[in-house]
Amino acid sequence: MKLRHALLLAGVLASPCLVAAPLPQPLTLADALRLAEDEGHYDLQLRTAELEVARAGLRTAQGERDFVLGFEGRLRYVEPPVQNVNQSHNDSAALLVARKRLYDFGRGSALEQAAQAVIEGEKQRLELAREQRKIDVLRAFFDVLLADMGYTVANERMAIVYVDYDKQRDRLELGQISQVEFLRVQTGYEEILRARNEAEARQRTTRLRLAAALGDPTQLPAKLVEPELRSLPERKPPAIDAVLAEGLERNPTLVALRRQLEAATGRVEAARARRLPVLDAVVEGGVYNREYGSNDPFRAGVVLTAPLVTGGAVEGEIARAEAERLRAQATLARAEAELRQRLSELALDIDVLRKAIAGDKVREGYRELYLDRSRALYEMEVSTDLGDSMVQMSDAHLRSMRTLFALSLAWAELDALLGRPVAPLAVATLPEGKS
Template sequence: MPRHRLLAARLALGTLAAFVACTLPARADTPPRLDLDRAWQAALANDAVLRAARAGAESGREAVPLARAQLLPQVGISWTRNKNELETDTRVAQVPVHTRQDYYSSTRTLTIRQPLIQPVQWATLRQAGAQVVEAEALLVQTRQQLATRLVEAYFELLLADEQIMLIQAQTEAHTSQLDAARKSFAAGSGIRTEIDEAQARLDLDAAQALEARQQSQLARRRLQQLVAEPFSSVARLDPERLRRAPPEAGELDGWLALAEENSPEMQALRARLEAASQELAKARARHLPTLDAVAQANRGVSDNINRIDTRSNQASIGLQFNLALYSGGAVDAAVRQARAELTRAEENLAVQRLDLSLRLHREHRGVTEGLLRIKALEQAVASAAQLSVSSRRAYQAGARTTLDVLNAEQQLHAARRDLAQARYATLAAHVRLQVLAGAFDDDSLARLNALLESGVFPATSPAIR
């Protein structure tokens, strides 16, 4: 084949291969990159705690139809059929007469009952409404607690992986310093102590690296359990985006007022208090009379011994009045019990309000002080980085020792570690603050997800030499 045709054929094959590679879908078995939005959607679909809460809410919603059914017409039908053996002994003209007769009897009855005055059932219906509100509030609370658990697990993984990267950078710096100390010692200008000091720091790095890898593996497993699907990598936090759009702490009084109105914990306890109040109303209502309208249609065949082989149809409509006069003291005991439960619900609400206020105050301080701490640590990192550079230059000029350089590197590592911890702790505190106030929603998660960068951490923790 001529050379130009061979080149043309190779070019065509290369173009075709590139086209096929671009058009073929990605391998289905490749785990996706994970960010907060994808993790949230996966957790919503797979978290067992949330699924249990959804089932509990579905069960709680049926309380109202069950209670309302007791106030609607009750229709029932019954049918009986019996085989009867009738024996009679009589005297006719002083002569004993014994007779026996076998026959079948049947009864069919249709009953319609409409409650008219039922104070207990009306209180039960109001109580069921409160129970539905509580079930819905508990579902919202569980959903928001899932957001807290997810964000904390995600940031825990980011912090662990970032710690690995910091230790790796520190290890490289200590390795370089150890090489420099050995060269100086070999040239006769250094001392053995410098080599030992650098080697000791490297040994400490190895121990810290082992702990960091364990923390990363544990954090990855925790996040894996929440999302219940494999992932290859996680999106990192972009410090510059966080600097441009920090979380808003706001005023504490505003968060307290928002929590009083929207907190699912408070809503659930207020609904529980209302349910306890209606339980007391139910107990008291047992002293009151009830009135039902009753309609009945009855068809009988040989329904008694006086009407054998006789068919009868009977229809009736009327009112049924009931009034409990004495029940052994059960009603009074039920009232006392319901009153005690109501008191307990009131006290639990008061305690929860105080506890929620304290937790809001703690998380609010975590955000406000965290933002200040981030700014201070950013300055500390910059100063520590400058100190590290200056120490290295002074060491090269003979004005500093290896220990000075190692201490400067250690200070820089500690400042970077503290800065990373402060960033994640502040963001997690802001999420918890929103959750406590009942203000966390999908938009809140989207704003948090916008702080992540396109870069990702590796699927496995990087090895540390």
């Protein structure tokens, strides 16, 4: 019983969620991207498993031409003809049979080439999954930051409205305003309060998504560090024609689908080769209970097996292989069309977002100067719109960061689709004119 409890405790302590290292506090984007490279995430484990299945397929294809050694034991009772000298009824035997495929008219090589193409395709999918993990973490990280900024704006706006609401409530008690007028003020306050509560809820839900993206939903990141991406707009926008050419050549999904088409073509060739002969080297040695002319203790030779009538099984295999090849071809054509569309959209989005950043900077600069002016007037007791100016300043910053984060995600997705590594922090420090 003690041993059982000890093993149970060891299993609990070995749980990934319990032994996972605590998240860095505060969490930076560099830390989050580093955690995204953890091979233990289920997305990467799934792709790794698919790669191992493909490698097993190659070993299976290679095994068709491997040396095979088998044992055959036979217990048999016979009634020998009356003219036979040996009238024994025991025709038992023990045999060792060794077989090696010498030539199969291309079937084995076609299967091996198909399996190798599947492996290369799965490697591409695994690399794409690694980059997609970074994009997922990047998007979740930005969502948390935007949720925090949104909460700041909503909370500041609620604080301003609450001052007026509290004042109007006092006036209602003094009979200075009507119940209708107070309800109008209270309705506005409740709407602002609801928006603030929703913003607060988004803070938690976005953290839950980030924790899941990082591979440990039990650890919610408390505080995040806003990344330095101000130099990101300096990255030269891509030309659509160049992006399309590079994407059609290097996109990991297209490369994987091309390998899949090669594999399907190889399976068609292998299926057709089943109509052709095979040549095997066979070596047999055995011990026989009855001795007669055909029971040799040892024999070796080559055996040519040629199918004369294959039947529906082979024709069905060929038809299925042809259908899979056509499906792979159509899937590749559709993926190419979808990639063209997405790359064009991303290139245009990047150009639009880069131009929008300039307008965001102007708005943010204006709100900063207006805040300084409102603060000065407030100190001189000339104006009382300081709170509203602070809200507008926070909102301008939120809009600016939303545009910047969208630009970073657009570049990240574009890099992944072009087969490049996703490195948002690296591109943010590029000198002007580089890409």
